[in-house]
Amino acid sequence: MTIVPTAPGAAVLRAAERIPTPALLLDLDAVSATVGALRDDLACLGDPVLLFALKANRFPPLLRHLAGLGVGADAASPAEWRAARDAGMSPVSVTGPGLTGADLASMAREGALVDVDGLDQLRALTRAPDPPAEIGLRLRVPVAEADRTAGRRLSRFGVDPASPELHRLLAGTGTRVTRLHVHSGEIGTPRRAERLAAALAACTRVFPEVRELNLGGGFTALYADRRRAREAWERVAAGLAGAQVRVLLEPGMLLTALAGFLVVSLRSVDAHPDLGRCATADASGWNLFTWGRPRVVARMPERGGTPEPHLIAGVTCYENDVLAEEVTLPPLREGDRLVFNAAGAYTASMARDLHGWGRPREVAVGGSGGGGV
Template sequence: MPPAPLFTPPSELLFALAEDLPTPALVYDLPGIRAGVRAMARDIALIPDARLNLALKACHTPALLREMAALGLGCDIASPGELDLALAAGFTEVSATGPVFAGADFDLLAGHGITLDCDSLDQLDDYGGRRPGTEVGLRVRVTLPRSLEDTATFAGDSRFGVAPADPGLGEVLERHRLRVTRLHVHTGQMTPASLRYKVRYLLTVAEHLPEVRVIDLGGGFFHLYRDRAQAVAALTDAASQVADWRERTGRPVALRFEPGGALLTPYGYLVTRVRSVEEHHPVFGTRVVTLDASAWNLAPWHNRPQVLALHGAPPTGPALLAGCTLYENDFFGAVPGAARTALEVPHCRRGDRLVVTATGAYTMTNARWFNRIPPPREHLFDGERMTAADALPATAGAAR
């Protein structure tokens, strides 16, 4: 029997309670998040000593981060400000990579037992100059076979990472007496085939770095989990690769995965109110529905969400779903190369409430204040009640 899909639809009570929220509002479905995390963690556990972590860049909401930590996830951070959030949330395992880390940040991370995964030779050189003779991680740039590349991957064309064969790598490591204990890669969206390839590639690299103990495969789980049965098969194959490598080398190695969007995106619901409806735009050739929330300010990566009517299910039809800023391309559902993408939108009038799905990740971490329009208030639905989520502290990084 094939494994069940990861996504759990929300209770109707979530939408009933959302009717009373001031708009715009962003609602997170905690029962759905918990079920999805536990199911994905069970799949990852097919690989001995593997762990599911959260890419913290996908979520900066303290209440939600505490929930993820309580579910047993670790996290990956990309800045000192995200470190503050991770520590406050109670994550017991934290990894770090990003070009922003420099100078005193190296000591800050080490003070919390975090091994930085350097993503360039210059950063590695700076790190070694400040912390010679210590452990370090490497973010590795992987060149995928052409058959595994598509518009959603960043492999050999990524601006991040060190090429394992770069002749300068060994020189920097030797000069600063650095010991590489972690390898880290992120290649955008990951398929079952690219997962198998990356595990094999990084285990090969690890054979030449005798102190590597952890390999972080990154995220990109939307494509991996298009078919959960195929994802499980790839994870099972990865477990076999790891077991064979351990037996051949006599060394331990543990895998880490750090999705962000796949853990949270499906469980966020943006509740909005219709500001205006133009039934037929003379140039666009379709209906334009303008909301009291902005795609440009909140969801520039938002690829084809569903749009639901909060009251009932009136007939839908194609429309451009527009945001409330004075930016011409403020449209929901933009895809690469097409800022204006028609969505199936319920027939509606000024004042009606709509729900835009798939807004649980990156929405608030991408948030900008164009036109000084504030972001929506965040709320947590626990299956019975709706509560306001605590806001992001205004002084992130103050703990340092």
């Protein structure tokens, strides 16, 4: 049981038949449905604030559509901040280790919720012209087990809430901490969600002026089973019972990954002694599929024939440029189109450009915010 679409809708398939390729199609109606379902699941938390993580996708029609749904933004760079602001998203939470004190002060003056990531950043912020009187703090927490590298247990991001230097700096400037923020990779299980909420709740005793708790993002694995996700939110709600705080959440991939589709045309299809039939597409898996391995969900035109294994190779000269392996389909031909799912997050935003083939065009399908087909 999931809250995200599992197959392209009719509007996506109609667009995929006629659009010049390669192209990334984003189904805005699917995004709306996912946002609505997520809000239903989060009802036990009162009225939590959703902040879309812009690192997943900065496509302006998408951001305008999310703004129309009342979804805010999580930004980690000046470019992401400008994209959220220009799309009318509100509120916008800003945190990131590369932001200067001047960056954060400027964004705060324009209404951003700024969360400090480290002590040096805090020092720089307090030295900036017209620093904010109220800030948030990103707290250093253990990283998810799947994200640990080189034996590191604690995240490299955030501050230690018990640091004497942190409290000295805050006292010396009179800066008030009104928000606490954690993000440590995929939450994954109800137990991890419960522990993160408990850690934040405990820290409110150290920072009694806190009015907002931001649990970050990383909910995609959790939503492999919607019942388990609902259990997680119920545990979080129980852990925060009685606390006078607003909850903020930062979904990214969950909202858009399966609402996005890559459409490619095949440049050639050749027999290969090791690979079966090797089809070369007009896009590159190496350039586009950095964090995922989408699968083929549609083929155009449909035709019969005995299914055979195919390797769908990318357009570059890199030996391991592959869009999909061992795809069993009736024999493909030059000029056929394929539609891949799971291309709505971390595809365009992380795209490389080996050989200068360029990025696929991005097109919004459905919705009412403009930019659709």
